[in-house]
Amino acid sequence: MFTPVAIGHIVSPYKSTSEIPKGLGAKHDAEGVLKILPEYEPGLVDVEGFSHLFVIWMFDRSEGFDLTARPPSDSRAHGVFATRSPRRPNPIGLTVVEILRREKNEIHVRGVDMLDGTPLLDIKPYMSTIPAERLRRGWLAEAEAAKK
Amino acid sequence: MFTPVAIGHIVSPYKSTSEIPKGLGAKHDAEGVLKILPEYEPGLVDVEGFSHLFVIWMFDRSEGFDLTARPPSDSRAHGVFATRSPRRPNPIGLTVVEILRREKNEIHVRGVDMLDGTPLLDIKPYMSTIPAERLRRGWLAEAEAAKK
Numbered sequence: 001m002f003t004p005v006a007i008g009h010i011v012s013p014y015k016s017t018s019e020i021p022k023g024l025g026a027k028h029d030a031e032g033v034l035k036i037l038p039e040y041e042p043g044l045v046d047v048e049g050f051s052h053l054f055v056i057w058m059f060d061r062s063e064g065f066d067l068t069a070r071p072p073s074d075s076r077a078h079g080v081f082a083t084r085s086p087r088r089p090n091p092i093g094l095t096v097v098e099i100l101r102r103e104k105n106e107i108h109v110r111g112v113d114m115l116d117g118t119p120l121l122d123i124k125p126y127m128s129t130i131p132a133e134r135l136r137r138g139w140l141a142e143a144e145a146a147k148k
Numbered sequence: 149m150f151t152p153v154a155i156g157h158i159v160s161p162y163k164s165t166s167e168i169p170k171g172l173g174a175k176h177d178a179e180g181v182l183k184i185l186p187e188y189e190p191g192l193v194d195v196e197g198f199s200h201l202f203v204i205w206m207f208d209r210s211e212g213f214d215l216t217a218r219p220p221s222d223s224r225a226h227g228v229f230a231t232r233s234p235r236r237p238n239p240i241g242l243t244v245v246e247i248l249r250r251e252k253n254e255i256h257v258r259g260v261d262m263l264d265g266t267p268l269l270d271i272k273p274y275m276s277t278i279p280a281e282r283l284r285r286g287w288l289a290e291a292e293a294a295k296k
Binding site: 001002003004005006007036040042043044045046047048049050051052054056058067068078079080081082083084088089090091092094096119121122123124125126127128129130131132134135136137138139140142 | 149150151152153154155184188190191192193194195196197198199200202204206215216226227228229230231232236237238239240242244267269270271272273274275276277278279280282283284285286287288290
């Protein structure tokens with residue numbers, strides 16, 4: 001395998017997991033900054049041409065994993081790979097953010113759901129999308145329907 | 149940081165990078181199988197309720213990284229984080245696939261662009277989408293326009 005390196009960290013308004021909006025209908029419009037280490041700044045050229053980015057990061061305050069998880073948006077348990085639980089075999093998180101602007105090695109974004117100081121592993125451009133009408137969303141759609 | 153573990157590997161029709169469709173208009177409709185280690189099978193429960201998955205994997209046949217990359221779809225170089233280049237500080241790949249069916253610990257999918265045998269790190273449900281009309285796609289849109 002490989003040894004992960006932090007390419008930077010996130011500046012987020014959330015200092016503890018209890019502050020992060022969770023569950024059905026939770027809004028993810030918090031603003032934050034992807035603070036990339038200055039040595040990687042040349043790697044950011046043209047990133048601001050994209051409206052959205054995939055951010056890959058580490059759940060650094062989670063330990064161990066479970067094979068099932070009970071998400072905040074449902075009363076039932078599901079396989080961990082059918083959820084966004086932090087307790088996964090590899091503690092890797094994935095968030096889609098909207099770029100507000102880039103200032104040198106700092107990318108200001110909307111849509112953060114990570115804790116302040118979370119190590120960043122990678123950034124990738126969001127190049128294409130699946131039309132909403134083609135998506136099936138399994139237990140999440142069922143939980144939404146049950147709530148209505 | 150953490151020590152990545154392979155949760156399985158991918159069965160793909162592509163044995164070498166030259167076989168993977170690349171560049172503008174490349175179709176990614178190849179079928180493959182996410183072969184998850186049997187010990188993680190309980191983690192897959194309910195995954196098949198989703199039409200699409202994020203697959204996070206390792207570029208295991210790439211070494212080192214560059215801060216800029218010249219993508220197959222453009223004649224210009226861009227920062228590595230504005231591209232999907234395999235030569236990145238963390239050799240982590242991300243692919244959106246469509247689920248065809250699950251058979252125990254094997255998820256049959258469409259849309260693979262990884263090499264056969266690629267180690268899998270994580271699977272996450274694709275829960276929401278950005279409407280195409282809200283996407284800006286920077287250098288990629290420019291390269292597409294220039295080609296017309």
